[in-house]
Amino acid sequence: MSADPNRPPRPNINAQGELVFEAEGLHHSVLTDLYHELMVMSWTGVLGMGFLGYVLINVGFMVLFALEPGCVEGARGVTDLFWFSVQTLSTIGYGGMAPATPYGHVLVTLESFVGLTSVALATGLVFAKFSRPSARVVFSEPMVVHERDGVPCLMFRMANERRNQVAEARVAVTLLKDEITAEGHHLRRFIHLPLERDTSPVFALTWTIIHRLDETSPLYGLSRQNRDEMLLGMVVSLTGLDGTLMQTVHARHMYFAEAIEFDAKFSDMVDFREGRLKIDFGRLHETEPTQRS
Numbered sequence: 001m002s003a004d005p006n007r008p009p010r011p012n013i014n015a016q017g018e019l020v021f022e023a024e025g026l027h028h029s030v031l032t033d034l035y036h037e038l039m040v041m042s043w044t045g046v047l048g049m050g051f052l053g054y055v056l057i058n059v060g061f062m063v064l065f066a067l068e069p070g071c072v073e074g075a076r077g078v079t080d081l082f083w084f085s086v087q088t089l090s091t092i093g094y095g096g097m098a099p100a101t102p103y104g105h106v107l108v109t110l111e112s113f114v115g116l117t118s119v120a121l122a123t124g125l126v127f128a129k130f131s132r133p134s135a136r137v138v139f140s141e142p143m144v145v146h147e148r149d150g151v152p153c154l155m156f157r158m159a160n161e162r163r164n165q166v167a168e169a170r171v172a173v174t175l176l177k178d179e180i181t182a183e184g185h186h187l188r189r190f191i192h193l194p195l196e197r198d199t200s201p202v203f204a205l206t207w208t209i210i211h212r213l214d215e216t217s218p219l220y221g222l223s224r225q226n227r228d229e230m231l232l233g234m235v236v237s238l239t240g241l242d243g244t245l246m247q248t249v250h251a252r253h254m255y256f257a258e259a260i261e262f263d264a265k266f267s268d269m270v271d272f273r274e275g276r277l278k279i280d281f282g283r284l285h286e287t288e289p290t291q292r293s
Helices: 030-040 043-066 078-089 102-130
Strands: 137-139 143-148 151-160 166-180 186-193 199-203 206-212 233-242 248-256 260-262 264-266 270-273 276-279 287-289
Touching (some): 030 102, 043 102, 166 206
Parallel strands (some): 143 260
Antiparallel strands (some): 264 287, 270 276
């Protein structure tokens, strides 16, 4: 089946359900929203920027100290001025060097204030990034379609990698679909998919999400032949209260049409032997064919 040349291309969405795009015409810089940029930056990037800023501050004060020779007692060159700046900024003060003129005392006072402020800002940022709650939820790579109680159902499953309890967990599945208006305009719509069970008092191990493909479903009549036409993707969102952190956590995943396996079911992950419950999380993504009646 040839693709419709007038149909908009599929959006670039990553596995976490985040839209990846290039923005034009925005008057935005990193400095205008620096806190947000640092929060979304990786730890490597944050630590690297912090170290670079630390070095640049010391280099700047080294230059200021060098403007008045002799303002630092015991300094024998520019290198010593840099190390004196490091000692002052971090409030170490070994005692081998000290300010010797009013100009030097003023710079030491200013640098001490910069050092105290920098430590406070860095502590707040590190704590905010480290304490930010997150859910460790893994989603099955495929989705499966098979009959359940005589009705075809679309299913996927999730597992809680932390093995703690996520209380009052709630799942929402949103269908991303292309539609054409009566005037021939292409629209992308987000359609909520009803689930057999979208809440759980405790999400501790695994959870299979089921959507019935009956006459009321926006995906009624879904098959191998029309799956690419009926949906672009599905965004799955999970929210709940982490029982350990006592904070709201969130997880998100994106499924595309090619992830759907028809006439298949998930392999069993649960084994109960000798009075002990065993769950093999390594089988979360495994499927096996079903026989259609």
